[in-house]
Amino acid sequence: MNLKVDETIGHIREVISEKDKKRGILIHTFQKVQHEMNYLPEDALKMISEKLDIPLSEVYSTASFYKQFYFTPRGKKIVKVCTGTACHVRGASAVMNKLEEEFKIKEGETTPDLSMTLETVGCIGCCGLAPVATVNEDIIGEIDRKKIAAIIDLIKSE
Amino acid sequence: MAKLKNTDELKALRDKLSKETFDPNAHRIRACCGTACTATGAHKVIAAFEKEAAASGVAIDIVKTGCQGLCQKGPVLKVEPNNIFYQRTKTTDVPAIMDYSIKGNSAYRQGLYRDNFLSEPIPLMLEIPFYKKQLRIALRNNGIVDPRNIEHYLAVGGYAGIEKALSSMTTDDVLNEVDKANLRGRGGAGFPAGRKWAHSKGAKSDVKLVIANGDEGDPGAFMDRAIMEGDPHSLIEGMLLCAYAIGAQYGFIYVRHEYPLAVENLKIAIKQAEDLGILGKNILGTGFSFTIDIREGAGAFVCGESTSLVASIEGERGYPRPRPPRLSEIGGGPWGIPGNLNNIETYACVPVIIDKGSDYFRSIGTKNSPGTKVFALTGKVKNTGLVEVPMGITLREIIFEIGGGILDDKEFKAIQTGGPSGGCIPAEHLDLPVDFDSLASVGSMMGSGGMVVLDEETCMVDVAKFFLSFTQSESCGKCPPCRIGTYHMLELLKKITSGKGEDGDIEKLEKIGEQIIAGSLCGLGNSAPNPVLTTIKYFREEYEEHIHDKYCRSKVCSGLGTYTIDHTECFLCGLCKQACAFGAVKELKNSFYIDQDYCTKCKACYTACPIKAVKIDKQKGKPSTSLKRSK
Numbered sequence: 001m002n003l004k005v006d007e008t009i010g011h012i013r014e015v016i017s018e019k020d021k022k023r024g025i026l027i028h029t030f031q032k033v034q035h036e037m038n039y040l041p042e043d044a045l046k047m048i049s050e051k052l053d054i055p056l057s058e059v060y061s062t063a064s065f066y067k068q069f070y071f072t073p074r075g076k077k078i079v080k081v082c083t084g085t086a087c088h089v090r091g092a093s094a095v096m097n098k099l100e101e102e103f104k105i106k107e108g109e110t111t112p113d114l115s116m117t118l119e120t121v122g123c124i125g126c127c128g129l130a131p132v133a134t135v136n137e138d139i140i141g142e143i144d145r146k147k148i149a150a151i152i153d154l155i156k157s158e
Numbered sequence: 159m160a161k162l163k164n165t166d167e168l169k170a171l172r173d174k175l176s177k178e179t180f181d182p183n184a185h186r187i188r189a190c191c192g193t194a195c196t197a198t199g200a201h202k203v204i205a206a207f208e209k210e211a212a213a214s215g216v217a218i219d220i221v222k223t224g225c226q227g228l229c230q231k232g233p234v235l236k237v238e239p240n241n242i243f244y245q246r247t248k249t250t251d252v253p254a255i256m257d258y259s260i261k262g263n264s265a266y267r268q269g270l271y272r273d274n275f276l277s278e279p280i281p282l283m284l285e286i287p288f289y290k291k292q293l294r295i296a297l298r299n300n301g302i303v304d305p306r307n308i309e310h311y312l313a314v315g316g317y318a319g320i321e322k323a324l325s326s327m328t329t330d331d332v333l334n335e336v337d338k339a340n341l342r343g344r345g346g347a348g349f350p351a352g353r354k355w356a357h358s359k360g361a362k363s364d365v366k367l368v369i370a371n372g373d374e375g376d377p378g379a380f381m382d383r384a385i386m387e388g389d390p391h392s393l394i395e396g397m398l399l400c401a402y403a404i405g406a407q408y409g410f411i412y413v414r415h416e417y418p419l420a421v422e423n424l425k426i427a428i429k430q431a432e433d434l435g436i437l438g439k440n441i442l443g444t445g446f447s448f449t450i451d452i453r454e455g456a457g458a459f460v461c462g463e464s465t466s467l468v469a470s471i472e473g474e475r476g477y478p479r480p481r482p483p484r485l486s487e488i489g490g491g492p493w494g495i496p497g498n499l500n501n502i503e504t505y506a507c508v509p510v511i512i513d514k515g516s517d518y519f520r521s522i523g524t525k526n527s528p529g530t531k532v533f534a535l536t537g538k539v540k541n542t543g544l545v546e547v548p549m550g551i552t553l554r555e556i557i558f559e560i561g562g563g564i565l566d567d568k569e570f571k572a573i574q575t576g577g578p579s580g581g582c583i584p585a586e587h588l589d590l591p592v593d594f595d596s597l598a599s600v601g602s603m604m605g606s607g608g609m610v611v612l613d614e615e616t617c618m619v620d621v622a623k624f625f626l627s628f629t630q631s632e633s634c635g636k637c638p639p640c641r642i643g644t645y646h647m648l649e650l651l652k653k654i655t656s657g658k659g660e661d662g663d664i665e666k667l668e669k670i671g672e673q674i675i676a677g678s679l680c681g682l683g684n685s686a687p688n689p690v691l692t693t694i695k696y697f698r699e700e701y702e703e704h705i706h707d708k709y710c711r712s713k714v715c716s717g718l719g720t721y722t723i724d725h726t727e728c729f730l731c732g733l734c735k736q737a738c739a740f741g742a743v744k745e746l747k748n749s750f751y752i753d754q755d756y757c758t759k760c761k762a763c764y765t766a767c768p769i770k771a772v773k774i775d776k777q778k779g780k781p782s783t784s785l786k787r788s789k
Contacts, residue, residue: 010451012408015365016493024493026473027456031415065475065634067457068415084377085574085610086536088624094765122459122628124416125380127536128194128229128543139197 022052026062030069039070075110075117077155079135084123086130091143095131096120098148103155116155161435164443165325168436172312172321179313185218185260186238188301192225192384193419194543195232199248203233206252216260221310224388226301228288229543231271236283236301243283244269273562288541288560293522295530296344296381296506297546300388305423308430311391317436319509320398324444332403332512333359339516340528341508345371345462345501346576346605347681348527348594351508358486358498359404366406367497368397368448369485370505371467372413372420375459376577377628379608381532382502384544386413386420389506390427394437394450396505399512401448404498409450411502412467415457424452459578459632463680464499466634468492477636478680501606503532523549527593531604537574537611538565547592554588557611569614572696576605578625578632579685581692582618601692603685617714618697619704623651625689633682640683643674647690657717657759659705664694709776716761719774721752723763727771737766 008025009016016024029052033044040063049056063069081087081096096107099118103111110117126132129141135154140147162168180186189195189204204220211218228234231245237259244255244266251269258266270279271286280286294300303310311317323332337352358366370393374382385393397409413421428450431437439447458476460466464485466476471492483490491497507529511519520528527549533556536542540562547556553573557563564570572582581602583590590596594604612621630644647670650663671687678684694701703709710718723734723743728750735743735750742756743763752763752772764772 010408010410011449012367012410012451012493015408015495020472020493023473024471027470028454031454031456062473062475065458069456085577085608085621085624086378086542088377089537089610089612089616089621121416122375122632123377123379124193125374125383126193126197126229127378127380127534128232129197130536130542132197139193141194141197 023054026052026054030063034069038074039072073114075114077116077135078119079116079133079155080119080121082124082132083120084127086127087132090130092131095133095143095148102152159434162442165321168317168321168442175309175313179309183239185216186221187218187235188221188223189235190226190233190301191222192388194229195234198232200233202249203247203252206249210252210256214256218260221304223302224300224305225384225544227544228541230541241283242281243271243286245271287562291551291555291560292546293530293548294546295510296385296503296532297544299392300384303389305388305390306426308391308434316391317395319512320395323399323402323512324442324446329403329405332399335512335516336508339511339519341504341511342527342594343500344503344531346579346603348604351500351504354486355400355404355498358496361487361496363488363496365495366404367491367495368401368406368409369497369499370397370411370502371462371499372411372502373455373462373467374414374606375462376606376608378536378610379534379577379606381534381544381607383417383420385502385506386417387423390424392506392509393502394427394431396508397450398448399508400498400505402446407447409448410453410471411450412453412455412471414455421452421454460634460682463682465680477634480679524591524593526595531607533607533609535561535609538613539611540565549593550591552589552591553583561611564611564613571614571616572612572618574610574612574621576603577608578629579603579688580605581688582621582696584696601695615712617710617712618693618700619651619655620714622690622693623655626651629682629686637679637683639674639677640686643670644686646670647687654701654704655715657708663705664701668694707776713774717759719759719776721757721759721763722773722775723750723752724771724773725749727769729769731768733766733768734763734772737762
């Protein structure tokens with residue numbers, strides 16, 4: 001991992017202290033590591049702690065505060081069911097139940113073969129098509145019985 | 159493009175581009191590439207048009223715009239020069255649209271908007287009821303320009319505000335104009351932007367910041383997303399004007415991490431503006447410097463709160479901090495640098511105010527809330543999508559005229575405004591003119607502008623539980639009233655919705671709610687009980703029904719009511735029996751019935767029944783044992 005402090009802090013680096021700079025890129029660093037590794041392995045967190053000179057406890061506390069970061073490996077397909085208000089009133093829980101039933105995992109869990117992770121998301125801002133789910137980058141809207149079957153196929157396909 | 163050296167060069171470039179870019183006689187397709195339309199296949203349709211155009215040799219200019227609003231009917235597109243609006247476009251419609259509207263001069267009827275199956279199709283965009291009452295200021299360029307093309311933005315009059323400010327206005331002039339316009343913060347609380355700016359300007363610091371809050375964690379709101387994705391230059395121009403007015407040098411746009419397209423488009427826009435010399439050091443040779451960087455959020459609702467957002471920018475946990483010092487004071491902003499924080503939509507309105515003057519802005523909307531507001535209209539309404547309307551429009555107009563009424567012609571029950579911080583407004587207030595103060599007067603709030611329409615099939619207690627479970631899980635946990643209070647309220651709501659409610663639960667909810675509002679540190683806690691308190695205020699009888707009659711009239715909550723099978727409707731498919739995990743559905747020779755002793759009220763049979771022959775009743779019904787199946 002190559003953490004270039006100056007590149008990621010932005011123009012504000014001109015006026016803030018070295019210590020603040022290092023702290024300022026912490027979240028960005030997590031995002032970078034997670035983008036590469038799919039989760040935040042312990043070794044990476046230790047390395048971040050050393051490089052940025054921030055105690056490991058603080059590194060953990062920050063990472064665990066934010067929903068975006070994970071400490072366990074995640075599935076190849078990440079399925080997020082939107083549970084925003086619009087999706088909720090239009091039947092997001094039925095979608096969630098069906099997927100939980102189909103893959104025999106609960107919300108936030110990953111299948112043992114690491115093929116997929118099932119999650120919920122507060123709102124993906126696509127309320128016009130509620131209920132909505134995403135499979136990796138693909139957004140699938142207006143989910144009805146037929147579409148759930150299509151989603152399940154999409155998840156199971158390579 | 160070469161770097162512009164002064165404001166005259168900017169003016170000359172804009173004049174040139176506005177003449178050349180959008181030729182009014184050319185064949186042009188403005189295709190919506192907003193999130194919803196992309197999800198329904200906008201890019202496939204565009205590819206089909208490109209292919210078709212290449213094959214037939216007709217030159218068409220395809221503009222990939224941001225969200226055009228009518229998300230429900232996507233992918234939508236507009237064909238010029240005749241301005242014909244198409245909805246739910248499929249790749250198979252492309253040859254017909256090419257033949258009718260581009261090679262020919264007419265509309266392809268099948269692709270047009272209709273109110274319903276029987277009504278006449280409407281070819282022109284502005285005659286569609288959804289768009290008729292709208293007035294676009296913040297979204298003025300959404301649907302017109304390609305967000306990744308700065309030339310488009312300049313061609314429609316972009317950066318005229320900053321040009322005017324830099325060439326003929328002092329910093330005080332800019333500030334006064336915004337103050338006179340009485341622009342109120344579109345993030346929800348409605349604090350006047352002019353006053354905020356003046357406060358930031360007054361901070362005695364050499365370095366200042368301009369921060370744009372694009373965290374938008376509210377479930378059911380996506381207006382900031384539409385602006386960041388569809389018209390990033392408006393945001394940049396608004397931030398530039400703010401920086402000029404308050405004397406700031408650095409800017410941040412804090413973007414929610416679920417919005418990757420917004421980050422991408424903003425990065426492109428910042429780069430383009432820097433290349434043109436509108437952003438960066440010594441802007442247009444005036445000596446004014448301002449740079450913008452993007453900060454991606456990491457998924458915490460509380461980071462929309464200003465002090466939490468500051469903590470998050472600094473790389474800390476997003477805990478709110480007590481105020482003062484305010485963000486606009488020394489010690490309050492990131493790294494102690496004072497700054498000004500506004501919502502995306504607020505900044506997007508500023509260029510118009512400077513360019514057209516505060517009088518123009520004040521002529522729209524109401525006296526105390528001038529201008530327009532973007533709402534994300536969703537839920538059980540026919541036309542969902544982004545709607546920008548002048549303040550003072552009534553809820554009825556928004557729901558029934560713009561939104562087209564309730565889905566499946568059901569009964570309207572309430573409208574939820576302001577997301578988890580807002581409240582539910584019942585039918586009796588449908589004629590309420592919408593602005594910051596009127597919504598507050600009925601116990602709700604503007605919030606960032608989410609509007610979720612609820613119909614008779616929505617259980618109000620369940621909605622309250624939904625919002626509370628959201629705020630409860632998003633509470634950062636720093637202060638006990640919020641952390642423990644919301645948990646306690648949620649437990650009570652769970653108890654009520656599962657049929658275990660007791661006398662006094664409603665009063666407990668009210669009391670805890672008031673205490674959370676009074677005792678919490680930040681806006682999240684201060685507003686978290688709102689959905690519960692407003693639903694109790696307007697729908698108390700539903701709470702009572704859940705508690706005393708063990709019945710949910712909307713049939714949403716399981717564990718309530720008495721389940722029976724209506725033998726006049728039942729056609730003996732047996733799905734209810736299959737669905738029941740407890741063996742409560744018994745089969746007789748020619749009928750099914752539910753044995754009340756075994757029934758756990760899990761609702762599985764009710765959901766399974768394809769013809770709704772399983773009934774949930776209020777009264778303690780006796781299990782039907784009639785052996786005869788009546789015709």
